[in-house]
Amino acid sequence: MAEFKLPKPLPSPSEDSKPFWDxxxxxxxxxxxxxxxxxxRFPPSLLCPRCMSTDTEWTRVSGKARVFTWEVTHRPLYPAFDTPFNVAIVQLEEGPRLHTNIAGCRNEDLYVDMPVQVFFEKVEDQEWYMPKFKPA
Ligand SMILES: [Zn+2]
Incomplete structure (x- = not known):
């Protein structure tokens, strides 16, 4: 009998976040x-939180970041995700912080201020790429 596995949930881009996901x-x-x-700034927004301007440009950034904090999830909160997995907040070289996963190292080897680099991981069985980070 074939094993049934739920697909991983994908983001639902809003008008503000669609350029990021595209x-x-x-x-x-x-x-x-x-x-x-x-x-x-990140997450995407209509107004600049510093000067309230609506003038903005989507800019390619370095993808270099450092681990700000992380946790390891051991209980499956949704059956599509295999545990244990980490959820990290990284601080980009340009300043903003974002939630992600750190791949390419064991959860036990994560540490605060660890240098990491973005990469794009294709979601299993789906035509969708997620930004994730790995040790630099
Ligand atoms: Zn501004």
Whole structure:
């Protein structure tokens, strides 16, 4: 008997976040940069939180970051995810922080301030790329 496995849930891009996810599907890492004051921001938003300008440009950034914090999930909260897995917050070189997973190392080897680099992982059996990070 074939084993049934639920598909992994995918993001539902909003009007504000669609350019981010579209770039990820091209395996480009872009965040918003304010045209008025130069502030990089994430998550995507209509207004710059620093100067309230609506002038913004989606800018390709380095993808370099450092682990700000993380946790390891041991109980399956959704059956599509294999446990244990980590959920990390990384701080981009450009300043903003985002939630992600760290791949390419054991959960026990994660540490605060660990240098990491973005990469794009294809979601199993789906035409979708997720930005994740791995040790730099
Ligand atoms: Zn601004």
């Amino acid at each position: 770039a990820c599907q091209r395996q480009e890492f872009k965040i918003q940069k304010c045209d008025s004051c130069g502030h990089f």
